[in-house]
Amino acid sequence: MADVVVVGSANVDLVLPVQRIPRPGETVLAGGLTRGPGGKGANQAVAAARSGASTAFVAALGADDGGTLLRDALGEAGVDLSLVSTSDQPTGTAIITVAEDGENSIVVAPSANATLELSEQALRAVREAKIVLAQLEIPFGTVQAAAAASSYFVLNAAPAAELSDELLAHVDLLVVNETEAEAVGGPKLSALLERVPAAVVTLGAEGAVILTRDAAEIRVPGVPVEVVDTTAAGDTFCGVLAATLAAASTTVSTTAPTTGRDLTNAVRRANVAASLSVQTGGAIPSVPHGEVIDARYAEVYL
Ligand code: RIB
Numbered sequence: 001m002a003d004v005v006v007v008g009s010a011n012v013d014l015v016l017p018v019q020r021i022p023r024p025g026e027t028v029l030a031g032g033l034t035r036g037p038g039g040k041g042a043n044q045a046v047a048a049a050r051s052g053a054s055t056a057f058v059a060a061l062g063a064d065d066g067g068t069l070l071r072d073a074l075g076e077a078g079v080d081l082s083l084v085s086t087s088d089q090p091t092g093t094a095i096i097t098v099a100e101d102g103e104n105s106i107v108v109a110p111s112a113n114a115t116l117e118l119s120e121q122a123l124r125a126v127r128e129a130k131i132v133l134a135q136l137e138i139p140f141g142t143v144q145a146a147a148a149a150s151s152y153f154v155l156n157a158a159p160a161a162e163l164s165d166e167l168l169a170h171v172d173l174l175v176v177n178e179t180e181a182e183a184v185g186g187p188k189l190s191a192l193l194e195r196v197p198a199a200v201v202t203l204g205a206e207g208a209v210i211l212t213r214d215a216a217e218i219r220v221p222g223v224p225v226e227v228v229d230t231t232a233a234g235d236t237f238c239g240v241l242a243a244t245l246a247a248a249s250t251t252v253s254t255t256a257p258t259t260g261r262d263l264t265n266a267v268r269r270a271n272v273a274a275s276l277s278v279q280t281g282g283a284i285p286s287v288p289h290g291e292v293i294d295a296r297y298a299e300v301y302l
Contacts, residue, residue, distance in 0.1 A: 002056035002080055003246040004048045005129040006239070007122075007146045008041015009113040009137035010059045010074075010084075011092040012066040013283050015231070018097045021105045030097070037073035038283030039092055039113070040135040040158060043232040046077040047239025048133070051273060052290040053246050056080035056125055058146075059138075060116040066091030067112075073284050083122045087112035092137070102227035102278060108159075113138050118145050126150055130246040133238060136161050147171065152249070156238045157184055165195070173245075174199040175238050190217075200267055202237055202274075204230075208267055220267050223275035223300055232283040233274045240293065241270040272297045 016030035045057040057079050061067035063086050070091065074081055089112040098104045116138045118126065123145070126132050132150035134143045135158050147153045147170035156175045157163060160183040168174075168184075174196045176184060181201050185191035189211060192199040198212045207222035244266035273293045280286040 001125045001128045002054045003130045004053040004055045004242050005058060005083075005125050005132045006041055006045040006048060006055065006242075007058040007116075007118070007126070007132065007134040007138070007142065008044060009039040009092055009108070009110065009116075009135065010037075010042040010057075010061055010070045011039035011094040011108060011113070011137075012036075012069060013038035013094045013096055013231070015096045015098060015282065018099055020099045021097050021103065034282070035069075036282045036285060037070045038094055038096075038232065039070070040137050040156070040235050042070055042074060043235030043283050043287060044133055044135070044156070044239035044242070045074060045079045046284050047236045047273065047287045048243040048246075049078045049239075050287055050289045051240045051243040051269075051293055053243035054080070055243070056083055056129075058083045058116070058118065058122045058125070060085050060087040060089075060112040062087055062089055062091035062112045064090050066093070077284070077287075083119070083125055085116075085119065087115045089115055096231055098229050098231060098281070102230050104229070104231050106231075108137060110137060116142050118142060118149075123149055130249050131242045133242045135238075140167070143167065144170075152245075154238070154242055154245075156234070158234060163195075168195045171196045172198065175202070175241065176200075177202045177204070177234060198263070200241070202234055207271055208237075210263060210267055212263075218264055220264065220271050223272055223296075225275045225279055227278045229281040229286065230278050231281075232286055233278045235283070236277040236287050237270040237274040239287070240273040241266050244269045268301055269293060269297055272300055
């Protein structure tokens with residue numbers, strides 16, 4: 001089966017370019033409307049596959065145009081779709097405004113994503129994967145079941161939510177931005193380590209920080225670029241991180257590195273990939289391929 005199994009959401013993204021994101025109660029006019037494949041889970045599965053890992057995706061899609069759009073995009077990226085189920089609900093939808101400075105705001109209608117459960121076959125794939133990666137746009141019970149069955153579980157706790165000790169007990173590596181970090185551990189980043197053994201906090205243009213219980217904090221600086229659209233930058237980071245960690249662990253029983261050089265290198269590669277993704281618009285269309293990531297990695301770090 002696949003080295004990386006992503007359990008998560010898939011959405012049709014309706015993207016509205018605006019001068020700036022509207023304030024509460026305000027109406028603004030968009031410069032157009034585009035429709036494309038996205039969803040945190042789908043973006044992360046594509047990022048893992050494009051960066052070189054054998055990747056399977058566990059998700060629920062509707063029997064509609066949106067489902068076809070997503071199947072085509074995921075299939076083209078080389079993601080194994082045998083664990084994608086068809087729901088009686090429509091495919092999830094996200095309304096995304098992207099401002100001129102590249103920042104965005106996103107509202108998601110989960111629809112089919114809210115019906116996702118783990119089938120026997122999906123559970124088997126989760127047990128056999130080197131790395132299982134999930135986010136929080138699907139039911140908590142499904143995330144919990146995947147976490148409990150995984151040998152190495154990476155949770156991207158997005159969108160921000162308060163999380164139970166029961167779930168966090170199964171998390172090997174937490175990936176969060178600063179807002180999500182605060183929802184899990186409070187204002188002090190180091191407090192995350194009271195709840196999980198290792199965490200990576202992404203800091204946007206500033207890069208990322210690695211926190212582990214048995215080593216000092218490591219800062220990985222951002223890679224300066226011209227920002228067009230930050231949508232899916234965090235997803236690109238998570239997918240590439242999981243793929244790179246999977247490549248560093250030889251078997252399922254050799255758990256992936258949560259400390260040391262391998263984790264730092266994986267965060268650097270993920271960071272480079274995220275910096276490439278923000279230079280292109282859209283979610284899945286912005287996710288870079290492994291050769292491009294590695295060429296840029298060599299320029300930045302070697
Ligand atoms: O992280 C970006 C993603 O969030 C978008 O593709 C959108 O679908 C939402 O899930």
